Amino acid sequence: MREAVRTILECVGEDPDREGLLATPDRYAKAMLFFTQGYQQNVRDIVNGAIFHEGHNEMVIVKDIAIFSLCEHHLVPFTGKMHIGYIPRNAVIGISKLPRIADLFSRRLQIQERLTKEVANAIMEVLKPQGVAVVMESSHLCMVMRGVEKAASTTITSCVLGCFERKEKTRNEFLSLVGVNRR
Structure with a gap:
């Protein structure tokens, strides 16, 4: 996912190696996994x-x-x-x-x-x-x-x-x- 984000940054005209974006691919991947954590859960376990x-x-x-x-x-x-x-x-x-x-x-x-x-x-x-x-x-x-x-x-x-x-x-x-x- 990090490489895909790096590619996206390049596609929008950014330099993924500039200081402000160096950690963005990693941060984005972690955020996306958090935003989609529902795929790793099920109702029965939640109801418990x-x-x-x-x-x-x-x-x-x-x-x-x-x-x-x-x-x-x-x-x-x-x-x-x-x-x-x-x-x-x-x-x-x-x-x-x-x-x-x-x-x-x-x-x-x-x-x-x-x-x-x-x-x-x-x-x-x-x-x-x-x-x-x-x-x-x-x-x-x-x-x-x-x-x-x-x-x-x-x-x-x-x-x-x-x-x-x-x-x-x-x-x-x-x-x-x-x-x-x-x-």
Whole structure:
């Protein structure tokens, strides 16, 4: 990877041997491995048995989860926040596991639509709740710094499964609680 970065620097007209860039290929390779560490992780290891049979069957929401990912089309960041809700089927998951699941999938080359769906599907699979809802709002640097150059634009995606998909009232309650219906 270091040699590839060195080549990229040369291709954009830089001298990879100048003082400020000498360590850039190594720094970039380390950063890229960190940004994509989700490829080395799996949901079962992250959950690590943190599913508890509490008999709880009301909505659980973790909102405003900071998300950082790389757009697979341009390899530039997109950042935002994710809201995750689920309705248990008598079992709950440790609440810290929801942001960890979101991080696992965001630390891969992504598009926001797939990221939203992967998080919802993973929670549905590992917890088997009555339903899962995930909403994500992000700013994409591929739209901000290049292309249409619209700095204030955001993209909102959602994935609703189970009772959130079937029951409009349940879906609307979730959207209201995470603040999506306030605009």
